[in-house]
Amino acid sequence: MPDQNVATVIGADTTIKGEMTFESTAKLLGTIEGQVIAKGEFQVADGAICRAAVEAGKVIIDGTVEGNVTARDRVELSTKARLKGDLVAAKLVVAEGASFVGHCRIGPEVSAGSNGRATVAEAKPQAQAERAQAVKK
Amino acid sequence: MAKAAAPRRVQCYLCRHRFDVSGIAMTVSCPACHKPLLVQDVVVKTLQAVKKLQTCGSLVVERKGRVIAELVEAHGGIEVRGNLQSKTVRAPRIRIWKTATWKGDCEAAVLFIEPGATLEGGYFTVPDGSLGVEDLLAADEPAGAGKGRSRRPAR
Numbered sequence: 001m002p003d004q005n006v007a008t009v010i011g012a013d014t015t016i017k018g019e020m021t022f023e024s025t026a027k028l029l030g031t032i033e034g035q036v037i038a039k040g041e042f043q044v045a046d047g048a049i050c051r052a053a054v055e056a057g058k059v060i061i062d063g064t065v066e067g068n069v070t071a072r073d074r075v076e077l078s079t080k081a082r083l084k085g086d087l088v089a090a091k092l093v094v095a096e097g098a099s100f101v102g103h104c105r106i107g108p109e110v111s112a113g114s115n116g117r118a119t120v121a122e123a124k125p126q127a128q129a130e131r132a133q134a135v136k137k
Numbered sequence: 138m139a140k141a142a143a144p145r146r147v148q149c150y151l152c153r154h155r156f157d158v159s160g161i162a163m164t165v166s167c168p169a170c171h172k173p174l175l176v177q178d179v180v181v182k183t184l185q186a187v188k189k190l191q192t193c194g195s196l197v198v199e200r201k202g203r204v205i206a207e208l209v210e211a212h213g214g215i216e217v218r219g220n221l222q223s224k225t226v227r228a229p230r231i232r233i234w235k236t237a238t239w240k241g242d243c244e245a246a247v248l249f250i251e252p253g254a255t256l257e258g259g260y261f262t263v264p265d266g267s268l269g270v271e272d273l274l275a276a277d278e279p280a281g282a283g284k285g286r287s288r289r290p291a292r
Contacts, residue, residue: 074252078223086192094250103242106256 007040014078022056028063048078059089061098068102147176147193148212149261158193178213200236210240 010016014030022037023058027050036042038056047062055070061081069075074091077083077098077113086103088110095098144158144214149156154169178194181202190196190206193215196214198204202219209215209223214230217237224241231245237252248263 012285077239091252092250092254092256093252094248094263096247096249098248098263100248100261102261103258104261105258106254 004135010048044081046078145280149174150191150193150210152210179211181215181219198237 001083006051008022010027010032010101011029012029015033016031017033019035020032020034022040022042025043026036026038026041026049027043027045027052029045031049031051033051036050036052036054036056038054040056041058041060042056044050044063044065046062050063050065051066051067053067053070054065057071058073058075059069059071060067060076060078060081062078063080063111064082065072067089068086071089073089074093074124075087075089076080076093077095077100079095079097079121081095081098082098083098083100084102087100088105090106090108090110094103119132144157145160146155146157147165147170148154149167149170151174152167152170154167155184156168158176164211165176165234166172167174174191174287175191178197179190180194180197180199181204183198183201184203184205186205188206189208189210190204191208191210192219195215196209196211198219198221200215200218202225204219204221206223208225208227209221210225210227210277212229213225214232215226215228215230216219216234217233217239219236222240223243226241227244229246230249231243231247232249233239233251233254233256235251237251238255238257240257240259242260242262244262246264248261
């Protein structure tokens, strides 16, 4: 029976290359390469491969994601999740067994003050500035 | 008379050699590299600002605890309920509770993050193969103060 909450489903035998925008919720069962922008929830199912920069309200990962992930609300990594890329979100849930390699910034102020992508890059200079201030004091 | 605690298996955080120690041991010398090692579980309840915080046991940063260090390594696992600020944090199991604030790089075989935790940047490598703790992890139970003590060594 199809999931009533998911508006768009990308099937397991589908490969899409390019930029995709979803107005509400989307579920990936196949493969995506490029960029994904979803205003609602974006789910990467078990076995699905997402080689794309993802921007969404909520991201749920059960499969493989290679690319930067930005979520306004939260990111969930399940036991089978594989994430390789930088992560910016207000909330992060990582289940035991999930794999994650990349920079990470989590917190309410992280997502509130930005549209995502820039904050990870800003992380290092900000930390360096704080360190420099501490040395001066 | 008090019953003697069962011996437990630990891994040297300097040379990665594995050996058995008494359950009540707090510090030992590594039989391979002959360096002194801390094997007791560490619980941080206040501010602890050090260069290196390394133990073969577990590390628990309590809710009001704060650790500021360059290197934090606990081969029995790390639980963070308070504030942990370190250049590198390394453990087979790391659990970040919802009350925790984290800053720094993370190298772990297993990571668990509760929703609500604040992560102020850092490079995460999960799972991390450099620890070489796969077989320890298999027999291990979730990280926690004192829990590792009951573990019996594989013979």
